[in-house]
Amino acid sequence: MSAPRQPVPLTALVEALPxxxxxxxxxxxxxxxxxxxxxxxxANENVFGPSPKAVEAMCAAAPEIWKYGDSDNxxxxxxxARRHGVAPENIVVGEGIDGLFGxxxxxxxxxxxxxxxxxxxxxxxxxxxxxxxxxxxxxPFRNDHEDLAGLLDAARRDSARLMFLSNxxxxxxxxxxxxxxxxxxxxxxxxxxxxxxxxxxxxxxxxALAPLDAGNPQVLRFRTFSKAYGMAGAxxxxxxxxxxxxxxxxxxxxxxxxxxxAQVGALAALHDEAHLAHVIAEVAAARETITGIAxxxxxxxxxxxxxxxxxxxxxxxxxxxRVLQGLIERDVFVRMPGVxxxxxxxxxxAGRAFELEAFAAALPQALEHARx
Amino acid sequence: MSAPRQPVPLTALVEALPxxxxxxxxxxxxxxxxxxxxxxxxANENVFGPSPKAVEAMCAAAPEIWKYGDSDNxxxxxxxARRHGVAPENIVVGEGIDGLFGxxxxxxxxxxxxxxxxxxxxxxxxxxxxxxxxxxxxxPFRNDHEDLAGLLDAARRDSARLMFLSNxxxxxxxxxxxxxxxxxxxxxxxxxxxxxxxxxxxxxxxxALAPLDAGNPQVLRFRTFSKAYGMAGAxxxxxxxxxxxxxxxxxxxxxxxxxxxAQVGALAALHDEAHLAHVIAEVAAARETITGIAxxxxxxxxxxxxxxxxxxxxxxxxxxxRVLQGLIERDVFVRMPGVxxxxxxxxxxAGRAFELEAFAAALPQALEHARx
Numbered sequence: 001m002s003a004p005r006q007p008v009p010l011t012a013l014v015e016a017l018p019x020x021x022x023x024x025x026x027x028x029x030x031x032x033x034x035x036x037x038x039x040x041x042x043a044n045e046n047v048f049g050p051s052p053k054a055v056e057a058m059c060a061a062a063p064e065i066w067k068y069g070d071s072d073n074x075x076x077x078x079x080x081a082r083r084h085g086v087a088p089e090n091i092v093v094g095e096g097i098d099g100l101f102g103x104x105x106x107x108x109x110x111x112x113x114x115x116x117x118x119x120x121x122x123x124x125x126x127x128x129x130x131x132x133x134x135x136x137x138x139x140p141f142r143n144d145h146e147d148l149a150g151l152l153d154a155a156r157r158d159s160a161r162l163m164f165l166s167n168x169x170x171x172x173x174x175x176x177x178x179x180x181x182x183x184x185x186x187x188x189x190x191x192x193x194x195x196x197x198x199x200x201x202x203x204x205x206x207x208a209l210a211p212l213d214a215g216n217p218q219v220l221r222f223r224t225f226s227k228a229y230g231m232a233g234a235x236x237x238x239x240x241x242x243x244x245x246x247x248x249x250x251x252x253x254x255x256x257x258x259x260x261x262a263q264v265g266a267l268a269a270l271h272d273e274a275h276l277a278h279v280i281a282e283v284a285a286a287r288e289t290i291t292g293i294a295x296x297x298x299x300x301x302x303x304x305x306x307x308x309x310x311x312x313x314x315x316x317x318x319x320x321x322r323v324l325q326g327l328i329e330r331d332v333f334v335r336m337p338g339v340x341x342x343x344x345x346x347x348x349x350a351g352r353a354f355e356l357e358a359f360a361a362a363l364p365q366a367l368e369h370a371r372x
Numbered sequence: 373m374s375a376p377r378q379p380v381p382l383t384a385l386v387e388a389l390p391x392x393x394x395x396x397x398x399x400x401x402x403x404x405x406x407x408x409x410x411x412x413x414x415a416n417e418n419v420f421g422p423s424p425k426a427v428e429a430m431c432a433a434a435p436e437i438w439k440y441g442d443s444d445n446x447x448x449x450x451x452x453a454r455r456h457g458v459a460p461e462n463i464v465v466g467e468g469i470d471g472l473f474g475x476x477x478x479x480x481x482x483x484x485x486x487x488x489x490x491x492x493x494x495x496x497x498x499x500x501x502x503x504x505x506x507x508x509x510x511x512p513f514r515n516d517h518e519d520l521a522g523l524l525d526a527a528r529r530d531s532a533r534l535m536f537l538s539n540x541x542x543x544x545x546x547x548x549x550x551x552x553x554x555x556x557x558x559x560x561x562x563x564x565x566x567x568x569x570x571x572x573x574x575x576x577x578x579x580a581l582a583p584l585d586a587g588n589p590q591v592l593r594f595r596t597f598s599k600a601y602g603m604a605g606a607x608x609x610x611x612x613x614x615x616x617x618x619x620x621x622x623x624x625x626x627x628x629x630x631x632x633x634a635q636v637g638a639l640a641a642l643h644d645e646a647h648l649a650h651v652i653a654e655v656a657a658a659r660e661t662i663t664g665i666a667x668x669x670x671x672x673x674x675x676x677x678x679x680x681x682x683x684x685x686x687x688x689x690x691x692x693x694r695v696l697q698g699l700i701e702r703d704v705f706v707r708m709p710g711v712x713x714x715x716x717x718x719x720x721x722a723g724r725a726f727e728l729e730a731f732a733a734a735l736p737q738a739l740e741h742a743r744x
Contacts, residue, residue: 006562006589007589007614008480008590008617009563011478011479011480014478014479014624021622023443023627023628025442025443027443027444028444028446031444043440045438045439047438048438049437050435050438055434055437058430058431058434058633062422062430062431063422065422065604065606065637066417066419066602067417067604067605068397068598068605070399070400071399072397072399074403095467095471095626096629098629099626106383106386107386108380131623131624161380192380217378217379230438231438232438232628233436233439233441234631235467242379244379245379247391248386250391251389251391252386252503254467254471254474255393256604257468257470257607259605259634260605260606261606261631261633
């Protein structure tokens with residue numbers, strides 16, 4: 001009899017990584033709880049859904065799913081280029097912003113590479129940076145905004161190769177004006193690439209949108225069909241940047257990695273501007289409703305340029321975590337920031353009437369429970 | 373005025389990678405040619421399409437695409453586990469086999485890591501290995517089969533960490549019997565992981581299917597919904613292996629990376645066994661037809677356990693490339709192996725009647741053109 005088989009070792013880097021999952025999905029929570037949520041307003045999904053034209057196009061494409069998608073994402077890139085006033089060579093389409101962040105980390109990060117982000121910002125970006133051995137330097141939020149001057153200081157001090165910024169930001173929903181972002185870009189140290197995550201930009205006021213300069217090799221802008229276009233489950237997003245940098249993605253990306261139905265759906269979604277306007281209006285109204293529900297409970301909501309609202313529970317993180325727990329026990333799925341002082345808030349995604357009614361009904365009890 | 377912006381350097385590893393694309397997709401070829409193909413039988417796609425039940429399920433899921441997919445792929449894994457007689461912990465679902473190969477390379481390969489494969493085997497596997505700096509050792513096919521003894525010798529000699537084997541293999545379509553694969557597995561050097569690509573296994577005779585031992589930490593089996601299930605564009609596949617190794621994928625994978633519609637479609641496809649049987653029968657008939665067309669032109673087709681047939685054009689690679697070119701000029705999309713002596717063949721995917729008729733009509737002219 002042969003000797004028992006031993007596990008084959010992984011790379012030292014991967015062996016040392018924690019088996020952490022950045023987020024536990026709502027389905028997993030529902031399985032653990034043994035019952036479904038009444039309101040799914042925790043993952044900043046767009047409950048108002050995709051364009052009916054996108055749905056129609058996706059259904060029409062379903063019987064053709066035996067074909068691989070177009071490895072060039074040609075038609076979608078052509079339309080995106082037209083809209084953004086850039087060349088198709090300035091755009092790379094990928095498997096969601098998460099997928100693109102993974103590729104970016106692989107392109108830029110090796111063990112010890114310094115990367116700057118805000119303390120409490122998007123965990124999946126950090127997941128990929130540490131996954132490639134990068135050294136994360138985190139800068140605290142200032143007045144619930146990502147601290148532009150602080151990020152620049154840290155990038156200079158640490159010779160950062162990458163700087164992460166979200167505008168509007170997640171998890172607070174605050175945003176900077178175009179000229180503030182432009183000032184940051186102008187002041188970037190010369191070997192720092194700005195990874196500008198604009199997943200929520202369609203929900204923000206126009207003055208939050210920094211001008212686009214696709215000739216600048218130090219900036220990559222990330223946009224997605226997951227939020228305003230209501231297609232989170234489709235896994236399709238894109239980055240805009242200087243052509244040489246964009247072409248580098250071809251060295252490592254899965255060329256046939258984008259789902260064919262997603263390609264077709266995204267293109268159809270772009271053409272339904274009326275639906276996009278409808279979604280944006282619904283989200284704006286839902287933000288008002290959430291703010292009102294908070295106020296009715298004596299809580300203050302932060303101003304938001306995204307499809308969610310950070311509601312300040314008025315005490316510390318332990319208190320907010322108890323409020324969150326109370327909401328989840330009452331079948332309302334919400335999330336909250338992971339670090340102080342942001343974690344005095346819970347983060348509530350824009351919902352339809354029935355979802356926000358469930359939130360409004362559960363919040364007073366959750367607060368009472370938390371105070372007890 | 374500020375100094376012109378310089379490109380931000382990538383990692384030395386990625387800077388050194390070629391900007392190569394493993395395959396040019398048929399859509400890209402059509403754009404270059406300026407006209408569509410009549411027969412799309414070059415990418416081993418399943419022209420017989422997905423189960424109508426899968427199409428129905430995907431359409432029903434389309435309006436729900438605003439939700440991220442289940443990060444655990446719970447329902448699909450549960451059903452796959454049941455069918456394979458393993459635990460869900462023995463299965464990882466990913467973004468196609470290409471996506472899983474990328475993850476595997478990231479887990480196992482660092483600069484200089486030795487990896488063994490067959491000369492002319494799946495290029496996208498090689499793309500990921502070299503993309504992480506791995507050192508590929510290639511073993512020639514022997515009698516148009518992957519050379520099991522040669523692969524073992526190379527793995528021992530080079531202390532390979534990974535060995536790639538496809539069964540049935542691509543691009544020749546030949547296959548080994550279960551006992552041959554079992555013998556290879558038993559003889560693996562103790563630090564070598566076998567990456568057993570079974571993308572085409574549903575098309576092969578039952579005796580080609582090696583027994584499954586999910587307790588063996590030295591073997592990962594890769595299966596896909598891209599081929600027999602007709603869902604190449606959905607990007608969904610899975611690997612079966614020892615639980616600890618499978619869990620390691622969680623350290624690096626995009627947890628929300630699988631398309632929600634693909635999850636639903638794959639589960640529905642599994643339940644339609646009649647459609648799977650129909651596809652397998654159609655593919656077997658198409659292989660016979662291709663073999664007959666080859667014979668009518670004085671060419672020999674190799675026996676195939678996959679959904680394609682390698683047709684030996686009877687001379688060298690230059691000749692076969694001219695035949696291929698002649699077919700493409702006559703609007704028949706086919707591909708061929710990249711290295712000698714395999715490249716004496718063209719590779720023709722199973723097609724419907726109209727596609728094989730187009731092939732049958734074009735082949736005599738393509739041969740004449742090549743001989744001229």
